[in-house]
Amino acid sequence: MDCIAMYIDGQWVESDSGNVTDIVNPANGRVIAQATRGTAADVDNAVAAAKRAFAPGSAWRTLTADDRAALMVKAADLIEARAEKLAVAETNSMGRVYRETRYDDVYAASGAFRYYASLVHELQGKASAENGDMMTVTVREPLGVCAVIAPWNYSMGTTAAGMAPALAAGNPVVVKPSSLAPVATAMMFEALAEAGFPAGSVNLVLGSGGEVGSALAAHPDVAKITFTGGTETGRDIIGRSATSVKRYSMELGGKSPFIMFDDADLDVAVDRLMFGIFLSQGQVCIAGSRLLVQQGVAERVLDMLKERVPKIRIGMPLDPDTEFGPMVSKRHMERVLDYIRLGVEEGARILIGGHRIAEGAFGEGYFVEPTVLVDCTQDMRVVQEEIFGPVLTVQTFADEEEAIRLANGTRYGLAGGVFTSDLGRALRVCSGVNTGIMWANAYLEDTAGMAVSPHRQSGMSVDGGLDGLLEYTVLKQINLKMTPAKSGWFAGME
Numbered sequence: 472m473d474c475i476a477m478y479i480d481g482q483w484v485e486s487d488s489g490n491v492t493d494i495v496n497p498a499n500g501r502v503i504a505q506a507t508r509g510t511a512a513d514v515d516n517a518v519a520a521a522k523r524a525f526a527p528g529s530a531w532r533t534l535t536a537d538d539r540a541a542l543m544v545k546a547a548d549l550i551e552a553r554a555e556k557l558a559v560a561e562t563n564s565m566g567r568v569y570r571e572t573r574y575d576d577v578y579a580a581s582g583a584f585r586y587y588a589s590l591v592h593e594l595q596g597k598a599s600a601e602n603g604d605m606m607t608v609t610v611r612e613p614l615g616v617c618a619v620i621a622p623w624n625y626s627m628g629t630t631a632a633g634m635a636p637a638l639a640a641g642n643p644v645v646v647k648p649s650s651l652a653p654v655a656t657a658m659m660f661e662a663l664a665e666a667g668f669p670a671g672s673v674n675l676v677l678g679s680g681g682e683v684g685s686a687l688a689a690h691p692d693v694a695k696i697t698f699t700g701g702t703e704t705g706r707d708i709i710g711r712s713a714t715s716v717k718r719y720s721m722e723l724g725g726k727s728p729f730i731m732f733d734d735a736d737l738d739v740a741v742d743r744l745m746f747g748i749f750l751s752q753g754q755v756c757i758a759g760s761r762l763l764v765q766q767g768v769a770e771r772v773l774d775m776l777k778e779r780v781p782k783i784r785i786g787m788p789l790d791p792d793t794e795f796g797p798m799v800s801k802r803h804m805e806r807v808l809d810y811i812r813l814g815v816e817e818g819a820r821i822l823i824g825g826h827r828i829a830e831g832a833f834g835e836g837y838f839v840e841p842t843v844l845v846d847c848t849q850d851m852r853v854v855q856e857e858i859f860g861p862v863l864t865v866q867t868f869a870d871e872e873e874a875i876r877l878a879n880g881t882r883y884g885l886a887g888g889v890f891t892s893d894l895g896r897a898l899r900v901c902s903g904v905n906t907g908i909m910w911a912n913a914y915l916e917d918t919a920g921m922a923v924s925p926h927r928q929s930g931m932s933v934d935g936g937l938d939g940l941l942e943y944t945v946l947k948q949i950n951l952k953m954t955p956a957k958s959g960w961f962a963g964m965e
């Protein structure tokens with residue numbers, strides 16, 4: 472069986488621990504690969520290699536911006552050349568359906584490298600000559616070793632979204648993917664190695680979050696941590712890493728409201744709602760997991776869901792026609808089913824779904840039905856907590872003021888959507904809801920190159936666009952005096 476290795480200092484290596492992690496296909500419960508299980512010592516080696524790559528005069532530091540951009544474009548081409556292999560690996564190891572991994576994830580990853588390659592010349596500072604014969608300039612410098620700790624969902628996309636701006640700005644990187652789904656990330660590193668990134672500039676460590684992730688986060692030579700994952704893990708990382716001063720990009724959990732007014736085009740709104748909550752089996756940080764629907768149309772919307780949700784094509788994730796696959800792991804499936812049970816105990820009613828799918832071949836995998844819970848109230852844990860599965864909670868509201876209040880009534884602030892034909896109301900709701908992304912009459916669509924920033928307990932970062940690139944730089948001010956002159960401050964120095 473394949474054993475996935477780490478990539479440290481330009482070499483593929485297995486950990487001295489001798490231990491491996493089984494990679495399980497969640498569609499059938501079978502072990503499909505093994506990954507070497509790294510330790511804190513492997514993290515030390517990777518960070519040391521990255522630190523060497525950052526030293527003045529190194530092969531990485533002496534690349535020009537054009538050289539870096541060319542490497543990144545080559546990496547993007549090589550990722551795309553492996554599109555089929557990458558998509559199949561990702562689908563087999565985390566259950567995301569092929570039509571998503573093949574046509575979204577691979578291009579999200581290659582696109583991040585291509586996009587940030589195009590911005591390398593935008594790393595400019597400012598100049599001022601206002602102060603007599605003093606010229607003051609500001610320049611943007613790389614930070615140093617950047618750690619990228621990625622989740623299992625959308626693993627290629629989130630890993631590339633962290634690596635690409637870091638590399639474009641001239642930083643070396645150490646990546647730690649989720650131990651549930653490191654396969655596609657390791658393949659992406661084959662593309663980076665083939666592209667010719669200098670030794671130590673891109674490193675991959677494998678192993679558990681508790682050992683390898685926390686050792687990386689706490690490492691004193693790591694200048695910045697880019698973490699995508701749960702809010703509790705993010706807080707833990709900040710706490711453990713506080714032994715040195717670091718920068719953070721934290722993209723954390725969400726519980727995003729999807730607000731539907733009675734003047735919305737309900738046909739489109741219900742379609743987008745289903746896309747927003749059932750895509751990737753709801754394992755999406757910005758999933759629209761809380762439907763807030765205006766009282767007058769609530770019954771009609773629920774009838775539409777009852778008619779449409781059972782038509783979702785549930786199947787084996789590698790089948791190109793499958794729209795909805797398994798949960799990433801047995802443990803996660805059980806967590807999602809526990810939440811559904813909890814919702815019922817709290818007083819919610821299952822309108823649609825609510826069970827594990829266990830018939831025939833599905834019984835070997837970790838499938839949960841697309842589920843809609845009605846009669847939900849704001850205090851319920853199923854409304855307050857991120858389930859990260861195909862579970863939509865439904866609440867009704869009377870007016871705009873109540874919709875905004877309910878939307879803001881959780882600790883999260885990642886995303887939200889509003890459907891209404893009143894543009895003024897759409898704008899008021901978009902500014903009234905305290906989240907990093909809002910959609911009006913759309914959901915899960917955006918424009919490349921525009922930055923985004925999570926609010927409240929959903930994180931702290933600027934991701935995307937030039938603003939996102941600047942997050943991987945530190946500003947330096949340089950003052951150049953044309954004619955050296957004494958200060959004249961202390962007496963007796965004339």
Ligand code: NDP
Nearest residue numbers: 622623648649650679680684685700701704722723724756
């Ligand atoms: P986790 O927080 O469990 O793990 C994320 C990563 O952190 C994994 O690589 C994990 O390793 C590692 N990790 C776990 N514990 C530690 C630790 N103590 N120190 C350092 N690293 C650690 O999240 P999931 O992988 O379960 O991903 C789902 C979560 O990610 C959801 O909450 C989702 O909302 C969030 N997410 C947010 C996004 C955003 O942009 N805001 C995008 C995508 C997901 P290991 O796998 O080995 O445990």
